Amino acid sequence: MHNLLYLLLRRMRLPLIVIILAYAISILGLVLIPGMDDQGNPWRMSFFHAFYFVSFMGSTIGFGEIPYPFTDPQRVWTTVAMYLTVISWLYAIGSLFSLLQDPAFRRMVAFTAFTRVINQLREPFYLICGMGDAGHLVIRELAAHNIRSVIIDRDENKIQSLRLEELPTPVPGICADVTDTSKLRAAGLLKPECQGVIALTGNDHTNMTVAIISKLLVPELPVICRSETHDSEANIASFGTDYIINPFDAFASRFAMMFQSPSMYLVYEWMTSMHEAPLSEFAAPPRGTWVLCGYGRFGKAVREALSFKGIQTVIIEADIARTGAPEGVIEGRGTEAFTLYEAGIEQAVGIIAGTDNDANNLSIIMTAMELNEDLFTVGRQNLSTNDTLFAAAGIDIIMQTGRLTGRRVVDLITTPLLGNFLRMARDQTEDWANVLVSRVVGVLTDRPPESWVITISTEQTPAVVELLNGGASISLGDLLKDPRDHTAPLPCIAVFIKQADNNEVLLPGDDMPLQIGDQLLLCGQPSAETHMRWSARSLHALDYINLGYDAPSGSLWRWIDAHTHRGT
Amino acid sequence: MNLEKVFFAFFIVLALTLNFGFFLGDLDDPNHHNVYELYAALVVSLIATIMKFGDRAHIGAVLLATSLVADLQLIAAVVVWTLSVHASDVGLTPMIMASIVSLSGGALLANVTSVIILVTETVMFRR
Numbered sequence: 001m002h003n004l005l006y007l008l009l010r011r012m013r014l015p016l017i018v019i020i021l022a023y024a025i026s027i028l029g030l031v032l033i034p035g036m037d038d039q040g041n042p043w044r045m046s047f048f049h050a051f052y053f054v055s056f057m058g059s060t061i062g063f064g065e066i067p068y069p070f071t072d073p074q075r076v077w078t079t080v081a082m083y084l085t086v087i088s089w090l091y092a093i094g095s096l097f098s099l100l101q102d103p104a105f106r107r108m109v110a111f112t113a114f115t116r117v118i119n120q121l122r123e124p125f126y127l128i129c130g131m132g133d134a135g136h137l138v139i140r141e142l143a144a145h146n147i148r149s150v151i152i153d154r155d156e157n158k159i160q161s162l163r164l165e166e167l168p169t170p171v172p173g174i175c176a177d178v179t180d181t182s183k184l185r186a187a188g189l190l191k192p193e194c195q196g197v198i199a200l201t202g203n204d205h206t207n208m209t210v211a212i213i214s215k216l217l218v219p220e221l222p223v224i225c226r227s228e229t230h231d232s233e234a235n236i237a238s239f240g241t242d243y244i245i246n247p248f249d250a251f252a253s254r255f256a257m258m259f260q261s262p263s264m265y266l267v268y269e270w271m272t273s274m275h276e277a278p279l280s281e282f283a284a285p286p287r288g289t290w291v292l293c294g295y296g297r298f299g300k301a302v303r304e305a306l307s308f309k310g311i312q313t314v315i316i317e318a319d320i321a322r323t324g325a326p327e328g329v330i331e332g333r334g335t336e337a338f339t340l341y342e343a344g345i346e347q348a349v350g351i352i353a354g355t356d357n358d359a360n361n362l363s364i365i366m367t368a369m370e371l372n373e374d375l376f377t378v379g380r381q382n383l384s385t386n387d388t389l390f391a392a393a394g395i396d397i398i399m400q401t402g403r404l405t406g407r408r409v410v411d412l413i414t415t416p417l418l419g420n421f422l423r424m425a426r427d428q429t430e431d432w433a434n435v436l437v438s439r440v441v442g443v444l445t446d447r448p449p450e451s452w453v454i455t456i457s458t459e460q461t462p463a464v465v466e467l468l469n470g471g472a473s474i475s476l477g478d479l480l481k482d483p484r485d486h487t488a489p490l491p492c493i494a495v496f497i498k499q500a501d502n503n504e505v506l507l508p509g510d511d512m513p514l515q516i517g518d519q520l521l522l523c524g525q526p527s528a529e530t531h532m533r534w535s536a537r538s539l540h541a542l543d544y545i546n547l548g549y550d551a552p553s554g555s556l557w558r559w560i561d562a563h564t565h566r567g568t
Numbered sequence: 569m570n571l572e573k574v575f576f577a578f579f580i581v582l583a584l585t586l587n588f589g590f591f592l593g594d595l596d597d598p599n600h601h602n603v604y605e606l607y608a609a610l611v612v613s614l615i616a617t618i619m620k621f622g623d624r625a626h627i628g629a630v631l632l633a634t635s636l637v638a639d640l641q642l643i644a645a646v647v648v649w650t651l652s653v654h655a656s657d658v659g660l661t662p663m664i665m666a667s668i669v670s671l672s673g674g675a676l677l678a679n680v681t682s683v684i685i686l687v688t689e690t691v692m693f694r695r
Contacts, residue, residue, distance in 0.1 A: 010622025017618050024611040031604075047607055048650045 004112055011099045015092035022088040026054045026081035033077050037068045058085030107175070111186070114174045118188045121172075123148050126413065127187055127194055129178040129210045130201030131158045133384040133402020134226065134409065138198065141410040143167040150187050152178045154201075179209040181217075189214060189221075196222040196242075198409055204232040211241045224412060226405050228297055243412055247404045248298045252305035255378070255397070258285050259309050263433035267425060270440065271418055271451050271495075271523060272411050283396060285376045288349030289314060293334035293364045295325045298354040298380055298399075313352075314343045335363040340371055350376035354399075358386045362393055417453050417521045421496040424506050436495070436507065443491040443524045451495075451523045454479075454536065456516050461536035465516055467546075474546075476520070477510030481545045483535035490531055492524020579616040580631075580686055583638065584679040586612055591676050595669050596662035606649070606672065610642045613675070616682075627689055634682045641675035 030050040037043040045053070049067065056063050057078070070078065099105055125148035128135050135151065139162070142149045151173040153159055159173040176183035178201060188194050197214040199207035204227050211225045222242040227233045233244050257265045262284040290306065292299055295317040303313050316334040317325045332339030334353070345351070351368045353361035358381060365377050379395040381387075390398050411418050425433070440449055458465050467474055476497070482488040497508045500517030522532070535541040586609040593600025617635040620628060645668045652664045 006622050006624050013618055013621050016621075017615055020611060020614050020618070024607075028604075028607070031607075046653065047603060047646075048654050 004108055007105065007108065008099065012092070012095065015088075015095045018088045019085075019092050022081075022084045023054055023058065026058070026077075026084055027051055029077045029081060030054065030074065033071075033073050035068060035071050035074050043068065054081060054085065057082060058089060060086060111174060111176075114172055115186050117172045118150065118186065118191070121148070121150075121188060121191070121193060124193050124195045125150055125188065126196050126198055127184070127189060127214075128152070128198045128200065129184075130199065130206070131155070131162070131173070132200060132202055133400070134405035135198075135200040136384075137403055137406030138200065138409045139171055140165075140167065141406070142413065143169050143171065145410075145414050147413065152176050152183060152187050154178070179206055179213070181213055184210070184213055185217075189217060194218075194221060196224060196413070198224045200226050200405065200409070204228055208232055208236050211236055212239060215239050215241065224409055245405050245408045246301075247401045247408075248301040249305075250408060251298075251399045251404055252301035255285075255302060255399075256305035256309045256311075259287060259306075259311060261430040261433055263430055263437045264425065264428075266437050267433055267440075268422060270449050271415075271422065272407060283376075285378075285396070286349040287311060289344065289347060290350045290352060291316065291334075291340065291343045291345055291348045291368070292352045292354060293317075293361075294353070294355035294380075295323045295329065296354070296356060298356075299323075299352075302352060302354060314348070316340070316343050333360060333364075335360055335367060337367055337371060340364075340368055345371045345375075348372065348375065350378065352378040352380075354378075354380045356380075356382055358382050358389070362386075362389060365393060365395060415451055415453050415521065417496060417498060417519055418451065420498060420504060421506070421521050424496070424504060428506070439493055440523060443493060443528075445491075445525065447525070449492075449523045450526045450529060451521060452529045454520045454522065454532065456514055456518045456520075460533075463539045463542045464514065464536050466539060467542060468514070468516055472546075474514050474542075475510060476508055476512045476514060478542070478545050479514070479520075479532060479536060480510065481535070483531055483538070483541035483545060486545045490524065490528040492522050492528035492532070494520055495523050496521035576619050577686060577690075579612060579619055580635075580679075580682050583609065583613045583616045583635075584676070584683050587638070587642075587672060587676045587679050591669060591672050593669075596666040598660045598662075598665045601665065601669055603649070606642070606645065606668075609672070609675070610639075610646060613638050613642055613679070627685060631682055631685055634678045634685070638675040638678035638682070641671050641678065645669075645671035645675070 027047065027050040030045050030053060031047055033045075035043050035045060053066060058081075065074075126142065128138060128149050128151045131139070131151055131153040135153070136158075139149055139151060146169065148169055149171055151159070151162065151171055153173065153175060154177060156175040159175045162171060162173050174183065174187060176186075178184065178199070189197065197210060199210040201207055201210075207225050207227060211223045214221055214223050219240070224243040224245065225236050225241045226245050226247070227236055228246060228248060230246075233246055236244055254265065254268065257268065289312045292303060292313045293316045295303070295315050299315065299317070300323075303315065306313055315325055315329045316332055316339055317323055317329055318331065318333045320329055320331055330339060330343050332342070333355070334340060334343075345368055351365065353364040353368075355361055355364070361379050361381070365379055368375055369377065377393075377395045378397045378399065379390055379393065381390045381398050381400040384400065384402055390400075443449075454460060456464055456468075464474055464479070476494055480490055480492065480494065482490050494508055495506070497505050497512065498519040498521075499505070500515045505512070522529070535545055586605060590601055590605040590609050613635065617632065617639055620632040620635055623629070623632070648664065648668050648671065649660075652658045652660060658664060
C-alpha cells in the first residue's frame, strides 16, 4: 500500500507543480491588473476574488466576470490564464491516467491487492505453483472439496482466466516467477495457515527450486512436486520432498496392472476417480506383442513396466541416437503405414502412441487402426485442449499427463488415507479384488463411486463421540445404516479403517467397534456420504439407528417411553 | 552538480525567506505585512511540499512533514485574512493582523526546521 502511494506521489510531482504555478501566475496577474467597479471607479481584485475566479475558470465551470465586468486588460490576461490552467489540468489528469494504465503500476496494484487478500486469509490453504492442466484441475477439485488454494503462475492470462471462472470459493492468484522467494512469501508460504506447497509447473528444474525454497524456509511443510525425469526425481527426493509425482511412471504402473489384475486396476481407478466423472467402461488390454511409438520419458516408463509383466514391445522411434533406444528399434515416426508394417502391426494386439506431439499420436492411432482394426489403442494426450479430438478418435485408454498428475495431487490432499489403503491392497490377490469390485458394483447405480474419509472426532462426528464418551458402544455397522430407514444399509462400503492405535484393517466387518480417533475410508454412492455425515452429527439420527425407532427427547415422553418399552 | 538538488534546496530556502519577510515587522501593524508576500510564501511553500513527494527515506518523510505543517499554518493565515476582510465587517484590526502574523510565525518555525534538516543532510552527505 505504501509503495503504491509513494509511486503515485512521485510520478505526480511535476504535474502538481505545473498546476500550482499556473494558478499562482493567473491569480497574481488578476490581482495586479487594474479593473473597474460598476460605478467606473478604479478597483483591484483581492487575492480572494482572484482565487475564486481562477478556480471556476480553470475547471471550465465559468460563472462569468465576477464581481464586476472586466476591463480589456483583465480580459487579455484571463485569455492567457484560461489556456494556462486548462492545459495544466489536462496535463495532470493525463499523467494520472497514464500512470494508472502503466503495466508496472497495474502489476503493483494487483500485487498489493493480492498480499492484502493473503494476509487476511484465515483458513487453511494450499500454495499451488504453476497453472497448467494439472494445476487447473487441482484448483477446481480443491474448490469443489471446499479447500482453499492460492496460485502463482508466470502467465498473466491464466491468472486472468481464473477470475472469470465460477469457483465455489475464491482462489487468489498472482502472476509472478514461482522461483522468486519474495513472491512465494507474499503468497503465504510462511503463514501458519499454509498446509502445503504443490509445484506443478512444466519444468522440472522450476519445481525443484520451489521445493528447495519451501523446505529451507519451512522444513515441516509438506511439499508435493511434479517431476518427469528420474534424474530430477532423485534430486528432489534428496532434500526431503514429501511426495514426488512422475506422471509417466504412474501411468505405466497402472497400465501394467491392467494386464496382471484387471479388478485391482478397477479398484485403484475407482478409489482415485475424479469428482463427478462418468462411469467408464473397462476393457482389459490383451496380452501379446504391442507396438510402442515414441521412446521418450513416457515410452521408456511404459516399456519397463510392460517387460516387467512379460509383455513384448516393438519400439518405433524417430530419433534413435537422442533417446538411446535399444536394439531392434524401428526408425520412423509411426505416422506412416510402412513403419507400422515394419513393426509388425498386423500381428500386434495393441498400439501405444506415446510421442510428445498430439497430432502425431492421433495420426499414429488412425493409421494403425486402418491397418489392423482389432488393435487395442492407448494414446498419450499432451494438451487438454485436444480433449474432443481424442474422444472422437475412439481411443481405448487416453493418458493425459496433466490430468493424471492433478488427480494424484487431489487424492493426496483430500483422501490421505487412500495411500495406506492402496499400499495394503497391492499385496492382495486378484480374487480379493474381484470380491471388492462386485461388492462396490452392488451398491452403485450409473455413476462411478466416490470415496471419502470420516474421522471419529468431535469436529466430524460429534454424536458418535458423545455416545462413546457416555459408555455406549457403536459398531461400524451402525454408521453404515440409513438414518431414514434403519433396516436399510447405505449404498456404500467401508473399505479401510485406520484405528486410533495405528492398526490398519482392510474391508472391516460391520461388527467392528468404533473408537475415538478411528479413520474410515468409505466408497459408494455420493448420497451415502451426506446421510452418513448426518447420522454421525445428529444424536437423534444415531439413536434411531441404534434403537430402531424415534426415541423421544422430552423428559415426560422419555418416562412414558421407558415404561411402555419395558420388557419388549 | 545535480539540477534536481538545486531546485529542491532553492524552493525550501525560498519558502523560508519569503515567510521570514512576511513575518518581519510589528506584529499587529497591517502596514508592515504585505499580502503579496504572504501569497508568494504560500505558493512557494506548496511547491516545496510537492517537491518532497515520493521520497521514501526517513529524512524525506520528516522533510515532507515539516513542509505540510508550514502549508497548514500559512493556509490558516490566509483563511483568517480572507474571512476578516471579505466574509465579515471586522476588517484588518490589529488583533486579526496579530493572529495572521503569528500563524505565519508558526510556519516560519516549520520552515526553519526544514532548512536545518536540509543543511544537516547535506553536511552528512560528503561526496
